[in-house]
Amino acid sequence: MMKIGIRVDANEIVATGHVMRCLAIAEELRKIGQELLFISADDFPRPLIEQKGFEFVSLQTDWKHMEKEIERLQAVIDRYHIGLLLADSYYVTRAYFERIHSFMKVMYIDDLGKEVYDVDCTICYADYYRELELEERYPSNVKLLLGTRYAPLRREFSNLPQKIISPEIKEVLVLSGGADPYDFLWNFSQKLTESALFETLETVRIICGRYYDKYGELTEKFAGIPKLRFHKAVKDIEKYMLSADAAVTAAGVTTYELCAAGVPAVTYTIADNQQGNARVFQQEGIMEYAGDLRREPVIERITGLLDGKYRDFSYRSRVSEAMRQRIDGKGAERIAKSICQIKKR
Numbered sequence: 001m002m003k004i005g006i007r008v009d010a011n012e013i014v015a016t017g018h019v020m021r022c023l024a025i026a027e028e029l030r031k032i033g034q035e036l037l038f039i040s041a042d043d044f045p046r047p048l049i050e051q052k053g054f055e056f057v058s059l060q061t062d063w064k065h066m067e068k069e070i071e072r073l074q075a076v077i078d079r080y081h082i083g084l085l086l087a088d089s090y091y092v093t094r095a096y097f098e099r100i101h102s103f104m105k106v107m108y109i110d111d112l113g114k115e116v117y118d119v120d121c122t123i124c125y126a127d128y129y130r131e132l133e134l135e136e137r138y139p140s141n142v143k144l145l146l147g148t149r150y151a152p153l154r155r156e157f158s159n160l161p162q163k164i165i166s167p168e169i170k171e172v173l174v175l176s177g178g179a180d181p182y183d184f185l186w187n188f189s190q191k192l193t194e195s196a197l198f199e200t201l202e203t204v205r206i207i208c209g210r211y212y213d214k215y216g217e218l219t220e221k222f223a224g225i226p227k228l229r230f231h232k233a234v235k236d237i238e239k240y241m242l243s244a245d246a247a248v249t250a251a252g253v254t255t256y257e258l259c260a261a262g263v264p265a266v267t268y269t270i271a272d273n274q275q276g277n278a279r280v281f282q283q284e285g286i287m288e289y290a291g292d293l294r295r296e297p298v299i300e301r302i303t304g305l306l307d308g309k310y311r312d313f314s315y316r317s318r319v320s321e322a323m324r325q326r327i328d329g330k331g332a333e334r335i336a337k338s339i340c341q342i343k344k345r
Contacts, residue, residue, distance in 0.1 A: 002083030003035045004339060007073070009063040009089055010045040012211060015271070016178030017253035018088045019045050021109070021152040021332075023052055025086070028155070028336035030054075037080050041069065048210060055080075066091050070099050077104060084120075084343045090273065094118065105342055109152075110134075111273055120342050125150040125256075125331060127284070128276040145338055151256040151331040156238050158329030163262030165317045166245045169310060170202040173244035173263070175237075175254050178209035182270055182293050186214060188248070189222055191299050197307040201227060205240055208232040246310050248302055251278035255287065259327035262320040266290050266305050268298045286322055 006026060010019040026036050038049045038056045041063035049056045057076050061069035066089065077085070084105040087097075090112065097117045100106055107121040113132030121143040124134055129146045138144060176184050185206055192198050208215050210233040222228045234240065238261060241247065247258055247265040251274040258265045267278045268290045275292070282289040288309065290301040310316060 001035055002081055003037050004029060005037050005039055005082040005085040007039045007085055007087045009040050012179050015252055019048055021253055022088050024152045024154045024332040025335050026054055028332045039076060064091055067093055067096050123150055123335060126276060128280040148326055149331060150334055151327055152335055153257055153260055153329050153331060157257055157260040160261055163320050165320055167313050169245040171244050172201060172204045173240055173247040175207045175249040177250045177252055179211040184293055186218055188299050189228060193225060195303050197303050204228050206230045207234060246306060256327050259323040260329040262324040264310060264316040264319045266302050268293050
């Protein structure tokens with residue numbers, strides 16, 4: 001059987017959300033009998049991928065210059081008998097795909113819509129996909145998987161119980177992604193403990209990502225404050241979501257997970273590619289956007305929203321229902337089925 005290759009990176013700069021969504025798709029492919037190989041520029045994401053039981057190969061190349069890896073990638077494709085490649089990187093180029101597509105089938109997860117690429121299929125599950133005009137720009141022979149029904153979440157998010165909305169906000173969940181390059185968790189924890197909002201809360205769960213390097217310092221600094229509970233690289237994030245009355249998150253893949261769980265949330269951004277999600281979710285009344293952490297007073301806005309608008313039980317109830325209607329958690333399954341169809345062509 002020809003394997004399916006998944007080309008994805010993760011490091012201190014590239015958010016782990018790329019790997020996580022690819023793992024969700026890979027899990028669905030494995031369940032229907034497909035063999036997979038993860039391929040990265042370096043060994044950084046190896047532990048995350050291998051702990052899920054997937055085969056992994058490092059190209060030992062520069063993840064920022066993908067055209068330079070093509071010869072090594074082709075050698076891996078030949079050695080492991082890969083028949084289709086799913087790519088997930090913001091550093092691909094038109095030339096990169098033209099070369100690869102000349103000898104194999106290619107699919108691409110595209111959040112940005114910067115180019116029309118030479119591929120068999122493009123996946124854009126972002127809520128703002130219409131703004132990218134992909135249907136108008138791509139030729140008819142390219143399959144397009146568009147919209148939030150293709151949001152690739154772990155299967156656990158497809159069978160969650162109905163979210164119970166508490167009359168008051170007592171537990172808040174705080175997430176930042178894999179690395180937290182702008183020290184949001186540290187600064188938010190500090191300012192939250194100094195706010196009037198903190199006195200009204202019972203529990204604040206701070207979820208640190210796998211690549212967060214200040215976990216020891218953070219837990220030591222706030223060790224004397226029992227309301228603050230710190231966790232790192234949790235495997236069952238959906239359980240923490242279901243127990244929270246509200247959440248704070250960077251506007252990446254986690255926003256879709258929170259939608260599937262129906263948890264009212266405030267978002268912030270730390271990268272340009274997150275702004276579309278944050279903006280459209282706010283416009284549609286699903287999540288409030290507190291701004292760009294790199295240049296705006298995000299923390300003050302977050303505490304203001306939690307202590308103001310999000311106090312309203314009826315508001316949180318309406319938002320929770322709207323979130324669950326938007327994301328059903330079956331996107332990875334739908335993508336996996338499309339991959340198999342394209343592979344058979």
